[in-house]
Amino acid sequence: MEAREAAAEADGAVAEPDVLTDFQRWFFTMSRLKSFNWKFVENDLQRNKSSEIISEILKQTCLHPLCRSFPPSVRYRRLFLSELIRLEAAGCDPLDELYDALGEVVGEAEGSECYKSYFLPCGGAVSLLEKVALISEGTTGLVTWEAALYLAEWALDHREFFSDRTVLELGSGVGLTGVAICRSCRPRRFVFSDCHAAVLQALRDNVRLNGLDGRAAPAVSVRRLDWTTATEDELREVGADVVIAADVVYDPDVAHSLVELLRLVLTRSSPPPAVLVCCAVRNPQTYGGFRRQLESRGIQPEVLDGAVSHVFPYDRLSHMELIRLTAADGLQV
Incomplete structure (x- = not known):
């Protein structure tokens, strides 16, 4: 973790804990997807050849207990997970929990609330x-x-x-x-x-x-x-x-x-x-x-x-x- 944060600082990127916090805050308020620091995720995947960053983001968003009780809209979660899959596919081996999360949300019906x-x-x-x-x-x-x-x-x-x-x-x-x-x-x-x-x-x-x-x-x-x-x-x-x-x-x-x-x-x-x-x-x-x-x-x-x-x-x-x-x-x- 310390090596990743040092590399992020060397690249001029935001340190990972801040990125994870921002991902969580933006996800639960359904902020526009372009607001997210996807570039940081992409750089991390290319640098470490590991899906750890994707796993951490999932824990703070779609797999967080708050999402189970008070989930953002189906469409929003689907688009969010699709973006994570796009980045993961280009940078590392498939992460089962990511595809499981998408499969779960695909089966949900979109509502008005x-x-x-x-x-x-x-x-x-x-x-x-x-x-x-x-x-x-x-x-x-x-x-x-x-x-x-x-x-x-x-x-x-x-x-x-x-x-x-x-x-x-x-x-x-x-x-x-x-x-x-x-x-x-x-x-x-x-x-x-x-x-x-x-x-x-x-x-x-x-x-x-x-x-x-x-x-x-x-x-x-x-x-x-x-x-x-x-x-x-x-x-x-x-x-x-x-x-x-x-x-x-x-x-x-x-x-x-x-x-x-x-x-x-x-x-x-x-x-x-x-x-x-x-x-x-x-x-x-x-x-x-x-x-x-x-x-x-x-x-x-x-x-x-x-x-x-x-x-x-x-x-x-x-x-x-x-x-x-x-x-x-x-x-x-």
Whole structure:
């Protein structure tokens, strides 16, 4: 092992333990296959004339206990194993366990759902049942989006912001951000919310899947919250110290309803909660409209700059903006 790592460093490659960790993280989040360091595997096979590296990758991915309980999609596993076979065939003798793994996945039927697992710095993973398609059952809320991952990373860097506080998440989707906060940041209470029936069911399933049943700290609940009809009484019942939302600004009509709800949140509590909204700015015009609506309703957005720790693998090309919202002095409903 030491000889292989020394050779890798001499070649300017990443040391093997890092490569294996990356393969595991990318595999369980179903990252694009071109993200993987296949060149390292190819070089290792040619240098050592041994399939040991393939065997180690299998142990960290398709043969890992997490894959038995929460497997990525059938198609994804099939493509992943096919790439390993392509490299192995060119570099060393056939590895029986590799072909056995492919034979097993070939016999599985493809479904509309799959699991994605996101490893946490504190140990363990957030495993979520998500839809394979980006849009399903009339909503985009059944998959994890980049802003949810970014906000979770920010939370992991600022755990004290959530510690021993009541947190309300708007538009929770399948639950990545909230589950990560519950598992790592010690909130006193966490309220997941959404309004789409299928999303709410997925949320309940994923909350239970990750052992957040409300019987142990933190106290966790999932509730329906419609931004167009939410009342002061509903918000008072939650009693949030912190309100968060990620990837919720994607449509001008939705943005208008969100702004009105945020105005209610900021003006009907004393002291008002801390409010964070994280957005992947895919459409500058839509996002700019959201910012203008905030300011026209007396809500001041403050951009929280600074890098976040890269905990989860995802496309970081999108421009992310995390803003903290406060009510202008003297703002009244």
